[in-house]
Every structure is written in C-alpha cells, then in structure tokens.
Amino acid sequence: MEPRLRVGYAQQWRRFRVLVVVDDFTRECLALVVDTSIGGHRVARELDALISWRGKPLMIVSDNGTELTSHAILRWQEVNGVEWHYVAPGKPMQNAFVESLNGRFRDECLNECLFRSLPAARLVIEAWRVDYNANRPHTSLGGLTPAEFTLRTTRKSNRTCFRLTVCPISTRLLISGSTVRARVRPPSKPRD
Numbered sequence: 001m002e003p004r005l006r007v008g009y010a011q012q013w014r015r016f017r018v019l020v021v022v023d024d025f026t027r028e029c030l031a032l033v034v035d036t037s038i039g040g041h042r043v044a045r046e047l048d049a050l051i052s053w054r055g056k057p058l059m060i061v062s063d064n065g066t067e068l069t070s071h072a073i074l075r076w077q078e079v080n081g082v083e084w085h086y087v088a089p090g091k092p093m094q095n096a097f098v099e100s101l102n103g104r105f106r107d108e109c110l111n112e113c114l115f116r117s118l119p120a121a122r123l124v125i126e127a128w129r130v131d132y133n134a135n136r137p138h139t140s141l142g143g144l145t146p147a148e149f150t151l152r153t154t155r156k157s158n159r160t161c162f163r164l165t166v167c168p169i170s171t172r173l174l175i176s177g178s179t180v181r182a183r184v185r186p187p188s189k190p191r192d
Helices: 040-054 071-080 093-110 118-135 146-157
Strands: 004-009 012-023 029-035 059-062 083-086 163-176 180-185
Touching: 012 040, 012 093, 012 118, 029 040, 029 118, 040 071, 059 093, 093 118, 118 146
Parallel strands: 059 083, 059 163
Antiparallel strands: 004 180, 012 029, 012 163
C-alpha cells in the first residue's frame, strides 16, 4: 500500500481596490486604478490626471463610498467647478452602466486570475481595460468599440465634455506564493 501524502497550502490573502472610471457617453473605461487603499486624495489625483488628458467633464456620478464623499473630494469638486451627483443609497440602477461593467470586469478578469503581486494585478487589469475599449463593440454605440466611437465623436464635435462615473470595487490579492508541505504518513494498518 502506498504511503499517504498530506499537502497544505500557506496562503496570505490581501484585499485590493479598483477605482473604475467610465465615460458615460463613449462607454470608454478611462481608468482602472488598482491599489490596496484608495482614499479621497488619491481619487482627486486620478481625476486631475484624467482631466489633463480628456478635459473637464460636465458631471461626475458616483456612489456614496467614503472615498467619494470625503473632504478631499468635496474640496476638489469646488475648486474644479465640476457638478457631482451621488446615486441614492441602495439604488444601483441609477448607476447601471458602471455596475454592468463592474460585473463583466469581475467575471472576466478578477474571478479568472490569481494575482501574486500588486504590479502583476495592475498589468493584467490594464490589459483587460485596453481590450475592453479596443475590441468590444457595443450595440448602444452602433456596433462600434468605445475607442472607435471616441475617435469619431471627437473628430466631429471637437468636444471634451463628458460625464464620468466613478465606482470603487474591492477584491482579493494573493500576496505570497503558496508553499507546499508534504508529510508522509505510514499506511494504515489493515483491520482484522
């Protein structure tokens, strides 16, 4: 009779958050910011970076998360003169598109990958974002991808006004590789 092996895994899980920023008009996922903690100051910095790239939005829509209702965000909103709309608590349908994107992102990326480090998670998540924008046509955009639709509308209107939806989601990160310990146990004695 073969000896039995007992295998154990020592894994340490750590949560990380993803700040999702979507242009409601073009359906383009503008940013998936990955970090272990994302506070109001970080959200403000990311929004400043997006504004320098895309211009100031007409409005930002978000849920009522603490990072999005912080003093840093209220100050940022006032300084930048951007209208901010909070969806009603418990009413995710008011933020339906970004909730749909979050579900797709979770199913296709977060649930399919095991991230061994924060930089690895950032690479995989950014690759998913690029694929989503460049290779996925939307019926609401007339069968165009968000990237194609953005190019066409920017050329026609030369506008940079858009509506952002900001929504943080949380997931887990495996921060240390699994270690396998095998312990050989003697075969059990046959019963009489």
